[in-house]
Amino acid sequence: MFxxxxxxNPGAKYAKNRHNIGFMAVDEIARRYQFGTERNRLQGLAREGLIETEAGPQKTIIVKPQTFMNESGRCVGGFMTFHKIPIAKVIVFYDEVELAPGKCRVKIGGGTAGHNGLRSIVAQSGSDFKRVRxxxxxxxxxxxxSHVLDDFSSAEMVWVDSLCDAIARTxxxxxxxxxxxxxxxxxKxxxxxPIPAWLRGGTGDGN
Structure with missing residues (x-):
């Protein structure tokens, strides 16, 4: 099980924040693969479903912690313990300021680069989970x-929606x-x- x-962050106030792009990505995955009804469990909103792979259908839980970003680890650790999910099968989607808007990179383990959600998960469960940045x-x-807690503009939402769709497809x-x-x-x-002029000039791949 994955x-x-x-x-x-939970609630309508934060729904379109840049900090919430992780919520947006997993919502699109759940929609694409027709996961079950979202339920409030173990301090998170969770849905279960199957994702077809070359090895066959994989049972998967999608969760959005409702503890606020700084305490995300409590929810993630609760699901890992209850369902006996190893850290190697945990995949976390989150906003990455060291990547240019619209870019997506994957890494396993490493530091938290000041991201409070990652820091909380590492403190609770260790660092060797997969990260989708x-x-x-x-x-x-x-x-x-202010940047991460501001809403995406309507122009930005064009690439946000496209990125979430691409992630779900793949x-x-x-x-x-x-x-x-x-x-x-x-x-692809x-x-x-294009990187907006108001962003830091050094923003790049962040590999």
Whole structure:
């Protein structure tokens, strides 16, 4: 069984924040693969379903922690313990300021780069989970908090929707651990837009 985790903050106030792109991505995965009804469980909103892969259908839980970003680890750890899901089958989708808007990269383990949601999960369960990093751009240190807690503009939502659709279409590759293929296909289906002039000039791949 896989656990797909979208990071974000609960409630309508935060729904379109850049910090909530993880929620947006897993919602689209759940929609595409016709997961079951969303239920409030173990401090998260969870849905269950099957995702077809080359190895056959994979039972999967999608969860959006409702603890607020800084305490995401409590929810994730609860699902891992209750369902006996190993950390190698946990995949976390989250906003990455060190990537240009619209870019998507995968990594396993490593540090948290100051992301409070990741820090909470690492503290609770360890660091060796798969991370799907969704670029939102870096506005400069002094504007960081307002940047991630601001809503995507209507123009930005065009690439956000495209990126989430591309991720959903290629999720089987993630479950099959074909990370490079996944990244390539996402980039083909949803090319990153030009970097806006107001973002930090050094924003790039962040590899």
């Amino acid at each position: 656990l797909l985790v979208g990071l974000g 969704l670029g939102v751009g870096h506005p400069g240190r002094e504007k960081m908090l 999720t089987p590759l993630l479950l099959e651990a074909k990370h490079d293929h996944f990244q390539t296909e996402v980039s 289906l949803s090319p990153a837009p």
